[in-house]
Amino acid sequence: MTDSAIRCRDEVAAALAAGAPVVALESTIVSHGLPRPQNLTVARRIEQTVRDHGAVPATIGMIDGTLVVGLDDAELTHLATADGVAKLSVRDLAVAAAARADGATTVASTSAVAARLGITVFATGGLGGVHRDAQQTYDESADLTTLGQTPITVVCAGVKSILDVGATLERLETLGVSVVGYGTRRFPGFYLTDSGFLLDWSADTPTELAAVMAARRAQDVHRAALIVANPLPESEQLDPVLHDAVLTEGLAGLERDGIAGKAVTPYLLAHFHERTQGASLTVNVEIILRNAALAAQIATAYHTAAASIPA
Known part of the structure; x- marks a missing residue:
C-alpha cells in the first residue's frame, strides 16, 4: 500500500494481503528510549526476534513527513542516529x-496507524499511563485514550513503575480496555515482575490469547484494545530494593529540577540507567525482546484461528 500519507513496505503489504501474521513495532524506543549506539542494535534484534517466531515485523515511523509501516534498515538507522527526530503521538x-x-511513533500513534492498516498485534516495552500527582497536574499519557478506541492487541510488561499504576489500571477499566496477564494474575511493573496489583483474567498460552482475539472479532462489539501483560521472570527483574531506592531518588530529582510533562519519563529512565549502572537498560532490552517473541507467537496463533472465522 502506498499513498502520500502512509507508505507500507512491500513485505508488510504482501503479508497483510495474504492474511499472514504481522507484528507492529514502535520507533520511539529506538530514537528516544535507548541510548546510542545500542538503540539500533536492539531495534534490529527486535525485528529479528519477530521473524524468528514466525511473523513479519513492521516498525512504524515517519520519514520526511510520510508515515512508513515497515521501516527498511536505512530508515531505521536514520531514526536511530539522527538528531532532531520528533516524538509523535497521534x-x-x-x-x-x-x-x-x-519522527518516531509512540505506543498511541503506532497502535492507531497499525490498526488502520489491519495489523492486529503490537509489541512494546511498557505502556504510558497516569502520572503520579495527576490529580494536580492532569498528566496522563495519550496511550490510554487511544487504546480506549483502537482495536489492537498490545503485548507489554505493564506500565513503567515510575507511574501511578493503580490509577492507570482504573483508567484502562473506565476506557473499556481489556487486560489479560500472561501466565499470571498479577499486573507487572515493567522493571518489576509484580506491581502489586491483581488482574481479573489470565491466559497461559499464545493459543489462548489468540482465542480471545478471535472471540472479540466474532462478537464485533468491542473497539478498545486488548492488553497482554507479560511479566519478566523474577530472576530477570531489577532488584526490587535497588528499584525502590532509585525511584525515590528520581522522584525527588523531578521536584528539585522542575521537570514536568513529556520530560518526566526520559528523565527518570536516564536516572535509572545511571544509578543502576546500566542494569535497568539490560532489563529494558530483555522486556522488549520477550514481548516481541510473544507478540509474534500470538499473531501466528491468531492467523490460524482467524481462518475459521467468517469475515
Missing part, C-alpha cells in the same frame, strides 16, 4: 506530516 502526526518531519 495528535502530532498531521502537523509533523505537513512540516515534512522525521
Whole structure:
C-alpha cells in the first residue's frame, strides 16, 4: 500500500494481503528510549526476534513527513542516529506530516496507524499511563485514550513503575480496555515482575490469547484494545530494593529540577540507567525482546484461528 500519507513496505503489504501474521513495532524506543549506539542494535534484534517466531515485523515511523509501516534498515538507522527526530503521538502526526518531519511513533500513534492498516498485534516495552500527582497536574499519557478506541492487541510488561499504576489500571477499566496477564494474575511493573496489583483474567498460552482475539472479532462489539501483560521472570527483574531506592531518588530529582510533562519519563529512565549502572537498560532490552517473541507467537496463533472465522 502506498499513498502520500502512509507508505507500507512491500513485505508488510504482501503479508497483510495474504492474511499472514504481522507484528507492529514502535520507533520511539529506538530514537528516544535507548541510548546510542545500542538503540539500533536492539531495534534490529527486535525485528529479528519477530521473524524468528514466525511473523513479519513492521516498525512504524515517519520519514520526511510520510508515515512508513515497515521501516527498511536505512530508515531505521536514520531514526536511530539522527538528531532532531520528533516524538509523535497521534495528535502530532498531521502537523509533523505537513512540516515534512522525521519522527518516531509512540505506543498511541503506532497502535492507531497499525490498526488502520489491519495489523492486529503490537509489541512494546511498557505502556504510558497516569502520572503520579495527576490529580494536580492532569498528566496522563495519550496511550490510554487511544487504546480506549483502537482495536489492537498490545503485548507489554505493564506500565513503567515510575507511574501511578493503580490509577492507570482504573483508567484502562473506565476506557473499556481489556487486560489479560500472561501466565499470571498479577499486573507487572515493567522493571518489576509484580506491581502489586491483581488482574481479573489470565491466559497461559499464545493459543489462548489468540482465542480471545478471535472471540472479540466474532462478537464485533468491542473497539478498545486488548492488553497482554507479560511479566519478566523474577530472576530477570531489577532488584526490587535497588528499584525502590532509585525511584525515590528520581522522584525527588523531578521536584528539585522542575521537570514536568513529556520530560518526566526520559528523565527518570536516564536516572535509572545511571544509578543502576546500566542494569535497568539490560532489563529494558530483555522486556522488549520477550514481548516481541510473544507478540509474534500470538499473531501466528491468531492467523490460524482467524481462518475459521467468517469475515
